[in-house]
Amino acid sequence: MARDFWPKIIEDQKMRIAFLGLKDAFDYYKIGGVESFIRRITYQMTTHFGINIDYILYGAQGEKMVDINPKLKLRYFKRFEHALSVINAKYDHVITVYLFPKDKLKYAYFRRKNKNLSFHKILFSWSDNPVWKSYILAEAKIFPYNGQFFCISERQYECVKKWMKNVVYILPPVPKDFFIRPEEKPNNKKIKLTFLGRIDPGKGILDVIKLFVVLKENSRLQCTIYGIYLQNNKKSVAIRNWLKNQRDIKYVEIDRENHSPLADEMVKNVFKETDILILPYKTLGSTIDTPVTLLEAMASLCAVITKPFGNIPDIYGKTKFIIPKKKFLPYVINFFENLTTEKLRKERKRIYKQNQKLNFATKAVVKKFLAALNG
Missing domain, CATH: 3.40.50.2000 (Glycogen Phosphorylase B;)
Incomplete structure (x- = not known):
């Protein structure tokens, strides 16, 4: 067991993860469901698993960087293109939170160009509206993520898994x-x-x-x-x-x-x-x-x-x-x-x-x- 455990810890400490999205969707300093979800898992990953994490936030007034702790940074950008420009081979995983609809096609093209990176998506909201549901599922099917598609409710999971294989169900975390x-x-x-x-x-x-x-x-x-x-x-x-x-x-x-x-x-x-x-x-x-x-x-x-x-x-x-x-x-x-x-x-x-x-x-x-x- 010890032989398996220590290499895994060392591997985690070398890992770099980017959380990408609109600043107003998961601002570190705001109170809300999405913000709490991301803040809690990133804090746990940096302090207990030693993983390096950057928030890549666009829609900000200007570019700046804020250190939350030695392994957690907030990186702010005005435009989506500027945010994408810093996502390169230094990240092992890119977790997608929320993007403006107008940026989704550009992001799909970016993912297709950068297949060496693992791109993932967390689905937070849901609706029983059939048009909305069809749009979300069609988007995920036409422009697939090469990583995991995380669902935070069982009804999301049961619906999405009919359309794709790489679906994971996790509940929001509580300290x-x-x-x-x-x-x-x-x-x-x-x-x-x-x-x-x-x-x-x-x-x-x-x-x-x-x-x-x-x-x-x-x-x-x-x-x-x-x-x-x-x-x-x-x-x-x-x-x-x-x-x-x-x-x-x-x-x-x-x-x-x-x-x-x-x-x-x-x-x-x-x-x-x-x-x-x-x-x-x-x-x-x-x-x-x-x-x-x-x-x-x-x-x-x-x-x-x-x-x-x-x-x-x-x-x-x-x-x-x-x-x-x-x-x-x-x-x-x-x-x-x-x-x-x-x-x-x-x-x-x-x-x-x-x-x-x-x-x-x-x-x-x-x-x-x-x-x-x-x-």
Whole structure:
């Protein structure tokens, strides 16, 4: 075993990987599902496996380079052509995140010219729209990647694998310090009900507001919204301004533009203290297809009230906490009238067992990711 292990470690330490895409799609300093996914796997690969990684980001105001740690660099470029110009034989793998549609044909030609490099793709979003789905699958079939095509939900995987062979299913990663055991969950005097996420109608924020206004008189509950608003989205700004000026709901703002270890620590602590997280999505098109927030909450043994979109029922498991899409609010209000602390304890134990089956801690996800890259 030792003979196999040490050469592999040395090989990993020599590996160089580029993550390529639009700056606004996975900016290292922003908070979001895609950003968390890439940030977590790259941090794990650089600090625990010694791999050299560059973010190749285009759509920036100018060219610059930022060192995050000795093995992780951010390289910014204005134009896509400039970003491509630095991708050469020094990289073993190029991971494609998100490109402008107008750049995809140029990128396909670039991949065809540089067959000595391994090009991979991570598919984050998904839609049940047949036109959108046909476009994504046709693009992957006509302009194939010579590496792996990573899917982050089972429905993506089941659909894509019909069209190509090099498909890998991995769940979004969650750091190990998010994971707790049932006995480590605090026993709160009041049931803490939380929404944490983007202030976006697609995330169901309007349903959250209506629900929390109704539940404010329930002395058993403590309701809080931790909101991330989009500065360039009029609806998001309007809802955020209303939340800041009202007094019925506790509102805590999270700065989307300012990720830091302190922000991660705050989110981890919020989930640890939360008894029930509410995720009333209108569509999964507003998030990555297996939501990171869902997995973070599960790791922290939060019961999650949500809807049966996509593969959420398979990930979260069989439970009465998944509410029908129709008449969501009446169902949830009635649900809280019949909720007991014993039901909540049983749900935590069920989630704990479900987490063991899924195995989505960052280290496990990265090992699977690297194994796929190495083929």
